[in-house]
Amino acid sequence: MFPRAFTFCILFAGVSPIASASALGSAPLSYDDARHLLNRTGFGATSSEIERYVGMSREQAARKLLDGARTTALTPPPAWTAEVGPLRYPRPGDNASQMERKLFQQEQVREGLELRGWWLSEMLATPSPLTERMTLFWHNHFVSSQQKVKLALLMYRQNVTLRAHALGNFGDLLHAVARDPAMVIYLDSAQNRKGTPNENFAREVMELFTLGEGRYAEQDIKEAARAFTGWSIDRDSGRFMFRPFIHDDGVKTVLGKSGNFDGDEVLDILLAQPATAEFVVRKLWREFVSPDPDEQEVSRIARRFRDARYDIKVALNDIFTSDAFYAKQSRASLVKSPIDLVVGTLRQFNMAPSEPTPFAVAAAGMGQNLFSPPNVKGWPGQETWINTSSLLARKQFLERLFRGDDPSRMAALPRTERMVPEMPRQALQQGELDPEKARQIRFLRAMERGMQSVQFDSAKWMSQVSSAPDPARRAADAERVLLATAPQAEPDAPGDPLALVRSLVLDAAYQLK
Amino acid sequence: MSPTSKSTDRRRFLKRAGGLAVVALAPSAATRVAWAAAPSGADYRKLLVLIELRGGNDGLNTVVPYASSTYYALRPKLAIARDQVAKLSDSAGLHPALEPLLPIWNQRELAVLQGVGYPSPNLSHFRSIEIWDTASRSEEYLQDGWLTRTFSSAPTPRSFAADGVIIGSPDLGPLAGGGTRAIALANTDQFLRQARLAAAEGQARNKALAHILKVEADIMQAASHLNANYAFRTEFP
Numbered sequence: 235m236f237p238r239a240f241t242f243c244i245l246f247a248g249v250s251p252i253a254s255a256s257a258l259g260s261a262p263l264s265y266d267d268a269r270h271l272l273n274r275t276g277f278g279a280t281s282s283e284i285e286r287y288v289g290m291s292r293e294q295a296a297r298k299l300l301d302g303a304r305t306t307a308l309t310p311p312p313a314w315t316a317e318v319g320p321l322r323y324p325r326p327g328d329n330a331s332q333m334e335r336k337l338f339q340q341e342q343v344r345e346g347l348e349l350r351g352w353w354l355s356e357m358l359a360t361p362s363p364l365t366e367r368m369t370l371f372w373h374n375h376f377v378s379s380q381q382k383v384k385l386a387l388l389m390y391r392q393n394v395t396l397r398a399h400a401l402g403n404f405g406d407l408l409h410a411v412a413r414d415p416a417m418v419i420y421l422d423s424a425q426n427r428k429g430t431p432n433e434n435f436a437r438e439v440m441e442l443f444t445l446g447e448g449r450y451a452e453q454d455i456k457e458a459a460r461a462f463t464g465w466s467i468d469r470d471s472g473r474f475m476f477r478p479f480i481h482d483d484g485v486k487t488v489l490g491k492s493g494n495f496d497g498d499e500v501l502d503i504l505l506a507q508p509a510t511a512e513f514v515v516r517k518l519w520r521e522f523v524s525p526d527p528d529e530q531e532v533s534r535i536a537r538r539f540r541d542a543r544y545d546i547k548v549a550l551n552d553i554f555t556s557d558a559f560y561a562k563q564s565r566a567s568l569v570k571s572p573i574d575l576v577v578g579t580l581r582q583f584n585m586a587p588s589e590p591t592p593f594a595v596a597a598a599g600m601g602q603n604l605f606s607p608p609n610v611k612g613w614p615g616q617e618t619w620i621n622t623s624s625l626l627a628r629k630q631f632l633e634r635l636f637r638g639d640d641p642s643r644m645a646a647l648p649r650t651e652r653m654v655p656e657m658p659r660q661a662l663q664q665g666e667l668d669p670e671k672a673r674q675i676r677f678l679r680a681m682e683r684g685m686q687s688v689q690f691d692s693a694k695w696m697s698q699v700s701s702a703p704d705p706a707r708r709a710a711d712a713e714r715v716l717l718a719t720a721p722q723a724e725p726d727a728p729g730d731p732l733a734l735v736r737s738l739v740l741d742a743a744y745q746l747k
Numbered sequence: 748m749s750p751t752s753k754s755t756d757r758r759r760f761l762k763r764a765g766g767l768a769v770v771a772l773a774p775s776a777a778t779r780v781a782w783a784a785a786p787s788g789a790d791y792r793k794l795l796v797l798i799e800l801r802g803g804n805d806g807l808n809t810v811v812p813y814a815s816s817t818y819y820a821l822r823p824k825l826a827i828a829r830d831q832v833a834k835l836s837d838s839a840g841l842h843p844a845l846e847p848l849l850p851i852w853n854q855r856e857l858a859v860l861q862g863v864g865y866p867s868p869n870l871s872h873f874r875s876i877e878i879w880d881t882a883s884r885s886e887e888y889l890q891d892g893w894l895t896r897t898f899s900s901a902p903t904p905r906s907f908a909a910d911g912v913i914i915g916s917p918d919l920g921p922l923a924g925g926g927t928r929a930i931a932l933a934n935t936d937q938f939l940r941q942a943r944l945a946a947a948e949g950q951a952r953n954k955a956l957a958h959i960l961k962v963e964a965d966i967m968q969a970a971s972h973l974n975a976n977y978a979f980r981t982e983f984p
Contacts, residue, residue, distance in 0.1 A: 381873055525954065569955045599917070609877060611888050617958045618890060618924070622969070623917045623931040625962050629944040719956070723946055740944060742959045 260292045267560055273747050274522050275299055276363025278578030281699050281715050296554035300547045303401040304365045309356040312348040315390045321472045323385060345386035350604045351591035357577045368400035371521055374612040376411040376443060378420035380605045388416040388472060389605045404514060404544035405505050412501060413474040415467045423465045428482040431459040438610055444504040446513040450489060457486040462497040511536035515549055522553050524564045525616050531558055566719035566746040569619050572600035574747060575628055583695055585688040592684030600627045629740055636690060636736045696731040705729045717743045791903055810859055814838040880920045891924030899926045908972030928965040935977050942970035
């Protein structure tokens with residue numbers, strides 16, 4: 235016996251304990267494990283979805299999720315996304331009137347809202363929530379914002395590109411994003427010309443997309459910016475265009491390598507750096523596992539990620555099968571983003587809104603406005619999602635969804651407790667309000683109607699979650715599907731399903747995943 | 748409503764709200780004790796009120812360069828006539844509507860900062876506001892507002908209802924980020940009703956939960972000090 239045990243130790247010397255445990259195979263997934271996996275990789279898994287994963291090995295479960303990845307959206311996009319031809323964009327030299335500019339702006343706002351509604355619908359409808367989560371992850375990695383890009387059409391096209399590569403190859407994704415028109419506008423590549431370089435893209439591609447802060451010198455940015463000169467867009471088609479006349483053909487030195495590089499060659503130099511794989515894996519860790527990356531694990535997974543030529547599924551598979559992912563201290567360690575909260579809740583409770591836009595607007599009100607991250611660094615996430623203002627917005631949203639099936643209860647509530655304060659109806663009808671205010675009120679009313687369009691049948695939901703006859707047992711089953719950790723407060727009235735759900739979703743534990 | 752009545756209105760609200768303000772104002776016995784307990788160097792007997800006017804403002808017609816011939820040449824119709832300007836100096840004066848500010852200017856209680864900006868601006872309004880709120884360098888992205896950083900180095904006494912209150916906007920601005928006890932409200936009544944959804948019970952099992960429970964406790968503490976019968980005369984969207 236002794237020599238055998240000794241050999242065993244030698245075999246695993248130098249391998250981290252986590253890797254060795256995975257290599258030895260893991261126990262089949264319990265209900266809680268499956269719930270954890272699906273809520274981290276998707277949004278608000280239902281009990282029947284969870285049951286499908288119970289009993290699988292970690293490897294089987296990860297494979298099933300990764301094999302189900304999509305490259306396109308299922309939900310038909312708004313009609314205007316099919317547009318071809320010149321971008322409708324009043325340019326400085328156009329002499330567009332004030333009115334034309336205003337109309338353009340209103341049109342982009344309207345299209346932007348439709349776009350947000352479309353993506354939210356896709357998150358609700360997709361058979362592969364992981365695809366949408368990864369698309370959102372890349373949206374927050376390769377940040378562009380409609381605030382600057384203006385054209386909803388270009389934001390849509392970028393979203394299509396992000397989804398196409400979401401679980402594909404990181405190198406391909408990086409190359410595609412670098413020439414994505416919305417990105418070209420967002421990071422001023424179009425202003426980057428030979429002789430008068432704009433370093434914005436070169437800086438962010440190193441700091442935020444690949445290497446991470448401190449892994450390059452200021453001079454690397456200056457040299458790389460020269461390689462990207464001439465990367466522009468064709469205003470007539472709205473597509474990427476290389477303009478050779480403003481491209482700098484000189485020799486550049488980036489991270490110790492010299493040559494007459496173009497932008498793609500610089501991206502390849504960045505991809506060859508081990509720091510890039512580590513930077514991305516660390517970020518994936520914070521997205522899926524916990525706020526505190528295990529550096530040993532990060533470098534192990536990053537090495538495999540790079541060896542696999544940046545196959546994103548390889549990195550995700552390693553993360554989804556790791557001990558750290560399933561570790562007790564990782565459970566309930568992440569704060570739900572507003573999208574997690576809104577989409578997760580709608581999915582969790584089988585609510586199908588007839589109009590999705592109000593829910594995208596609700597998430598924006600909690601601090602996550604899709605297609606408009608706050609700045610180039612994206613949403614910082616985790617604890618920054620929660621402050622006194624956003625927490626009350628979250629709770630009010632939940633309170634409103636679970637107010638009750640009974641319309642008389644709704645009518646009995648004081649007016650100010652509705653999402654949108656009661657509007658001066660008469661003034662609106664009589665045209666006494668200024669048009670801007672009137673438009674705002676109509677918009678808020680439409681949002682209110684959208685919010686009212688979802689119905690929650692608590693008795694039906696309860697019967698799907700639990701078949702136990704005993705109310706206390708049913709309450710425990712509901713808690714298990716809804717919360718990643720024990721509730722802070724004893725749930726109210728376990729006999730009344732609506733009161734039970736309300737107290738569980740309003741519990742602090744529901745803010746975590 | 749004149750600007751004066753609006754500001755006294757807010758001041759009355761802040762006073763009634765007890766220690767609820769960027770810094771406490773009402774010298775009740777309890778807060779006096781609290782000041783004594785405040786860390787050295789931090790004087791919390793004064794109230795700081797920041798007013799942010801959102802939207803477009805014509806800077807050159809607010810503080811008018813009335814001695815500049817270029818100003819009059821470039822604004823043949825829009826310029827404010829020299830004799831209408833409320834003069835601050837030999838070169839600059841206020842729009843006539845701002846004349847009520849002249850007495851405090853003369854008492855040296857008013858300062859005007861013009862041309863505030865940052866190097867190689869990207870012309871984004873959002874970026875400007877971010878720099879303004881976080882007092883960051885132009886190429887630096889900070890999460891914590893400048894007041895948040897101030898309060899983390901010189902915390903207010905725990906007895907204060909909050910470190911600060913933001914009225915009329917859900918955006919915490921210079922009070923954003925970890926650590927501050929800041930609340931945002933548009934009207935007291937609504938805040939108190941919403942605050943009933945907060946509950947600070949139980950114990951934190953990890954950092955994320957600890958943060959959420961702290962925010963819930965902040966909401967409850969602020970709510971417990973807030974005067975429900977105070978109604979703003981200003982309507983906020």
